[in-house]
Amino acid sequence: MARDQRDYYYRKAKEEGYRARSAYKLKQINAKFHIIRKGSKVVDLGAAPGGWLQVARELSGGIVVGVDLERIEPVEGAVTIQGDITKDETLEQIAAALGGQADVVISDAAPNLTGIWDVDHARSIDLSRAALRIAKRLLRPGGSFLVKVFQGDMFDDYIEEVKREFTSVHFYTPPASRKESAEIYVIGKKLLSAPVRPGEVYEVTIESTGRTGDGIAMIRGFAVIVKNASPGERLKIKIGAVKQRFAFASIVERI
Numbered sequence: 001m002a003r004d005q006r007d008y009y010y011r012k013a014k015e016e017g018y019r020a021r022s023a024y025k026l027k028q029i030n031a032k033f034h035i036i037r038k039g040s041k042v043v044d045l046g047a048a049p050g051g052w053l054q055v056a057r058e059l060s061g062g063i064v065v066g067v068d069l070e071r072i073e074p075v076e077g078a079v080t081i082q083g084d085i086t087k088d089e090t091l092e093q094i095a096a097a098l099g100g101q102a103d104v105v106i107s108d109a110a111p112n113l114t115g116i117w118d119v120d121h122a123r124s125i126d127l128s129r130a131a132l133r134i135a136k137r138l139l140r141p142g143g144s145f146l147v148k149v150f151q152g153d154m155f156d157d158y159i160e161e162v163k164r165e166f167t168s169v170h171f172y173t174p175p176a177s178r179k180e181s182a183e184i185y186v187i188g189k190k191l192l193s194a195p196v197r198p199g200e201v202y203e204v205t206i207e208s209t210g211r212t213g214d215g216i217a218m219i220r221g222f223a224v225i226v227k228n229a230s231p232g233e234r235l236k237i238k239i240g241a242v243k244q245r246f247a248f249a250s251i252v253e254r255i
């Protein structure tokens, strides 16, 4: 079954002119989550040999920048950079090639596998972290992130880091992924530009009342909605869900 499926996407890629069978993973992910749209500026990390780059170009038709340790054969309409995504200088090169902020950062980067599970998992998490760091630096507020992550001990901690930065986080294993693979694709939608993050604690004064009767505190110009709080109250609050334009918080203590 796995073998038939592998052969199916392998043959299909050959027939349809894609450099890698992984091209179908991006097509399937995008069909479900719509992260790359017409005109999107896309950064593709770990892009060699260029299957995702081909698909990203088709979907966006706009600026697409691909980066890999290996040299990437040119893809029409895309800029390619040879570099290490864990290095600052690579980030600077990508920023220069983009000439502004990106709408989407995608990463299919994977280490050379040693076969030693813990080592492979730790290396792949390092790459997923490097991808998140680049996404935080280069995405516009509201932009989208797609990253390959290998399951293992550090998976949950990494997901928490992604959840802190995006309004919503989804998981998906596309049909084109090999059945035996431990990979899972994580999709972060709507990069938060808010100055607060879930779990943070602040001391605030409630300034006004919202439409629903809840209290509103402002933190660095950002509205935080606090249930059961009234104007003038001085509170210690804990941030809950964070949205694009406001956040929710609960009362820890009245001061």
Ligand SMILES: C[S@@+](CC[C@H](N)C(=O)[O-])C[C@H]1O[C@@H](n2cnc3c(N)ncnc32)[C@H](O)[C@@H]1O
Pocket (backbone or CB within 6 Å): 019, 020, 022, 023, 045, 046, 047, 048, 049, 050, 051, 052, 053, 067, 068, 069, 070, 083, 084, 085, 086, 108, 109, 110, 111, 112, 127
């Ligand atoms: C699964 S392949 C990507 C396939 C690609 N999405 C495609 O469709 O053609 C993973 C890539 O990650 C790259 N990679 C691994 N570590 C990297 C790093 N530190 N910086 C940049 N690329 C890296 C590898 O060189 C490899 O080409």
